[in-house]
Amino acid sequence: MQVIACYSNKGGVGKTATSVNLAHAIARSGRQVLLCDLDPQGASTYYFRVKPSKKLSETKFFEDVDRFADAIRASDFEGLDILPANRSFRDFDRFLSRIRNKRSRLTRALAAGGAEYDVVVLDCPPNFSLLSENVFRAADRIVVPVPPSTLSERTFEQLVAFFKDQRLPRQKISAFFSMVERRKTLHRETMERMRATHPKRFLEAAIPYSADVERMGLRRAPVAEFAPRSAAASAYAALYRELGL
């Protein structure tokens, strides 16, 4: 099982859109995916029309295996389940370690619900916290959307520095440019500069700034479902392929 974290220490960069579209693409390839909405705002939960459960605000949530398994909801898409947003992640690191253990009660409880997950996608909240640190340690890949702006460049540098300080493996970071407007000189220059500074961190795929991605909130579905031939859908497909998940 692979754990993929979608993370950015800056909000509004297309992180949730990435989690949703990536999870959808993996499920479409025939694998079982669990998308954990760790962002208290619950945007990916919302995108899949799932109601946040009252049960999920309990503090010891992740310690309670059965409750955890009960909280999972099937999405409308084959092979893609959602763990709706939760306000408390105190025990999430324990969850992460357990989900990797095939014999743990958690893994068995998940399988009993009819799904043994091939990939877990984590939609992380936008900050540095104990949670994000645990996520960095547990995840196999950290997918980081970076809009090509000065501010985003700064926060990305902070993330890389944080990895360095904490001696976290930087090769886990797979960054890509999001909300790209190629006609803007600033965007093109920022992208060129950042690729030069971090040649190993950035993927080729880039997600264009697109009304279709914004419409995800309105349509409440992954972009490939309602605009399969759009530039955004192709870009997410390219991102999925390049990540080689």
Added chain:
Amino acid sequence: MPEPRMIVIAGKAAQMVLAAPPEGLRFVITATDRSDFALHDCFDQPLRRSGRVLLRIGYCLDLLSDDPGSVRQKVNRKLGLPAELPAGPVRDALTDLSSLRALMAHCAGQSETLLVAVLDDMEKTCLRMQIVTLVAGTGTATLVLTQPMRGYRKVHDRVIETLLGFEGATKGIMGLWPLLLPEVEPYQSKPEVPITPEEPASLVATDLIRSALSVARQNEAGIIDDIDTEFLHDYRVCLRRIRSVLSLFRDVFAPETTAELKDAFSALMEPTGRVRDLDVYLLGKPVFFDRVPVSLHPGLELLFARMQTERDLAQRKLVKHLRGANYAARIAALETRLNAADGLPPGSQGDQQALDYACVLIWARYHKVCKLARRIDDATPDEDVHRLRIHCKKLRYLMEFFGPLFLAKKFRKILKPLKVLQDNLGLFNDCSVQQEELGEYLEQRNGTPVDVELAAAVGALLATLSRLQAAERARIVTSFQAFDSSRIRSIFEDLFHQPAEGRQ
């Protein structure tokens, strides 16, 4: 109890279901498909007996059961034997079925499948359903299959509750059978004919004949359509049972009646022999190939090709016979005689009470078997072994006919070694008959010389069969000794050779 995931509703119920979603939920049709359908099972309905439904809709074959394990695969419209299905999960799940019985369509018609999404107030799909309306000539039913989604169990429970509230709705897949095939009971090749101890023997004999004739007739359509080999086999078993009743129940009918009936049933049996003989060869084809060296296989191919042609011809002739006016008239005449209000004219033993009569017949036959078998050794002529086989067969028939009068447990104990002995004698006889029949393929036909390869293969088979016959022959003494144990002897004595009040 397993969670109900299949609900069957009488008649065309799709519109009624769609019009009544539980509060706060909406039913949305996401796809519609119309196709032909057929409900499949073997003739004796082993799938129905084991709680399964094999439903073909278009080119899709679903094996449905209330236990987890419903499976689906693609197929052609005509199914045939289970092993002839294309590789797939349904074929894999049907390995428990007899390899001899074809999956025939018990009813067929038109279907409409609606894929339905159950949405909540967020427009989120919480449950998926298939509503399948099945309209056959024999009956109409609506099948609702629900596919619960993780985390939405309550929605599932509410929808199931609503569905079960409809008139004529039942939990589980098995409700489909009586709706699509009302009043059709699964076929039984040997239905038990109830007998009371005091019943006159002539009535017992008439009931047995009537029951066997009815079973034989149920197989006629399957023989004509050539669905599988077992229709003809069962048909012949029934006629043989009838002839056994007529010869074993001595003097229960007036002598001329017995003679007429014997002739009538022999005449029905006669046109069926050739097809059955060839069926036995063709079914055993792989065994015959194993019995000769590979170098002789081309010759065997020729032999079996010829047998197949002969079989097809014989089958056509048999179908013509069964469809003919003459056959219908003969059957009708027999049925009229058997169903006559005053019964068949009784003979001198016709009024004998069933139990006493049974004991006398079985005890006498048992004695004959023992007397003959105890004399058998290596020097005994084959004719005596054949006679022993026939006596054993008669004993077995008598025990089966009168079985309902005796304790089943004791009966099983004596039947077991008898069956072993019979199998042994049966194989001995098969080897002998086959040598004779195969030998005919070595003779010139219409002046055409016999193919050399074919002759070599048949020659090798004859040698093998002769060896096998000798081996079976050598086992007979041992098989009989197991049957002739003191325990079996005392059970026979207890059951059939006691004064009336001492029997158990």
